[in-house]
Amino acid sequence: MIQDWAKETLDKVYVKTLAELQRMSPSTVIPYMAENGRYIENMGDKDITWWTNGFWGGLLWQLHQYRSNKLLEETAIENEQLLDQAFLKYQGLHHDVGFMWLPTAVAHYRLDDDSQAYWRSRHAADLLAGRYNPNGKYLRSWNRDRAGWVIIDSMINIQLLYWASDVTKDPRYQQMADNHAHTVMQNHVRADGSVAHIVMFDPNTGEQLETLGGQGYGVGSSWSRGQAWAIYGFALAYTHTKKPEYLETAKGVAHYFLANIENTGYVPQVDFRGPASQGVDTSAGATAACGLLEIANQVSDFEKPLYQRAAEQMLVNISEKYGNLSQHTDGILTGATTAFHDENGQNVNLVYGDYYFVEGLLRLINHDMMIW
Template sequence: MADWTTTTLQQIYQKTIASVQRLGPNNIPYMATAGQYQTNMVETDITWWTNGFWGGLLWQLNHYQANPELVTAAKENEVALDQAFLKYEGLHHDVGFMWLPTAVADYRLTDDDRAYWRGRHAADLLAGRYNLAGHYLRSWNRDRAGWVIIDSMINIQLLYWASEVTQDPRYKLMANEHANTVMQHHVRADGSVAHIVVFDPNTGAEVETMGGQGYGVGSSWSRGQAWAINGFALAYRHTHNLAYLETAKRVAHYFLANLTETDGIPAVDFRAPKTPVMVDTSAGAIAACGLLEIAQHVPEAEQALYQNAAQKMLKQLVTQYGDLNPAHDGILTGATTAYHDKAGQNVNLNYGDYYLVEGLLRLLGKDFLLW
């Protein structure tokens, strides 16, 4: 397995260098269409929630094997995101996705002062979304003051970082309260997860759950499951609260039990009709990273369950959906943005690529803590 992982990573590394050279400066890709990055998010929507994953992939690969072209492109990604701070109305809870893999990664690796303050700025924006009555960080904008989505469990890692570097407990306390609320209201007894829970912003009382990017109300959107696995496992890393680890394990067990229906590649929604068959490779890559995170924190007798499942899934993702041709942009096909988004089915997405690379590096023990 180590030989296969090393070979695959080397192919991805060379392919990424080729993509960096084709993209040129000041370019943040989102998805590859027909093997080519065609949309530059710097020009299209600098506040888009996925705009940090390209930089994160570059930092991870540079940590694996240093190359100045990767550093230059990662720094350009980070500088370009400064424009998002000026478009405050477009920013929401996903500032963690945007600045953890870029500015915070840069700071952790290079101790760059400007990167530090970018991360601090983003953390303060996230902290400003805290609802005192409901003990949660609100998701999205406009009239959604009571909305909380499961994706937020990754974003709160930005608050754990801010608390660590400032020695100010407020950030960590907000992250913990938010995680507790999500644990109580989003995660069901069987380990399935609701994508959206709506609260009364004045009282904090739960009002309803919504299907969001899954099939519908009461369903089980696989990428939401993956965010929960990864997010609660990371929250345990930062807090050592066993309730978070147990929650990550419960969601992981539900996720793994449902893989048998689609030959090891997660369906878009585990509770959707069996036809048409729809899969989401990005959910698989994210979940694999979460499984590997769990494996670091459980007793030795439990580690193989999570480690082996992650290894198997990552290999299946690459074997069935990996594009390792250096003449093509994008790595992982077969991703799906949302169950009912016809334009976003069987596509390449930059976050699927990022988590695939992180997972492969984790298998070799050569990643670094980005979250």
């Protein structure tokens, strides 16, 4: 049974993660990518505002709530505390405060009702709310001269605003998140279910100016991890609001995704409209699997098998072809790709790919915690 496979795999990941922590010195390392089987670079030292710096803490929290362990808990809290330096630095922060504090402070607050975690989460939510453009009805993604840039990854980050609206009973957070989601629906998601990575707006009027290829192959292409962000992001927005347009959008993007992975062994290529000779992105597959499982939780029993079975198949195939469960090496999945044109980011291990793989396994046995 798939649940037996998931639990067996998860148990190996659990043991592997504890072995990784024993090798890490000091324990306050925030990994991003395992190189030659080792976490060498510490993003806490290199760039504390780096967008992936919350996923390691999130992976630890997920495993801790699966099977309580003091080392997992303490290291996750240390990760959260380190991110206080990002608040102080400030200038490197942008819309990815959701990726940074949902898996760390919000997860901690959900599990332990910790007051410091609560206020860290609130601080991050207010920083995100401060990026709202009322004329364009969107949250700007990046800094510098990019006031009108919105990327599809933002659909995961807006979950921080839904959380803030829920805990404060202040509807403004949800209003901003909903306005942003509708702008993305209308401008990023195409009629066939494919998704543009970047849309540029006039920040004064909200008018769409152009789309950009971003981390995909090019303008008009279909970057697979962008598809995954959309699937999961809109599915989560539906979970928080029960607005049917969000679920329908998630399903439409999911159908496009599924149509494109059938011929590649349920492991997505980097870009569904890129050259046939391109590589794969396991991080896109793991993220999409979590989104598909979220859809499966929200649809009727007649629809559920389509999304459930596809997610199961993706997680199994990714694990069999690209998984490394050895206790003697760091990182779980290879086969991840940072961006189509990033020569140094091909067939690598990435912490967010590992995080979503673990979350997917936990979802298969109904033991995940609600981080998003």
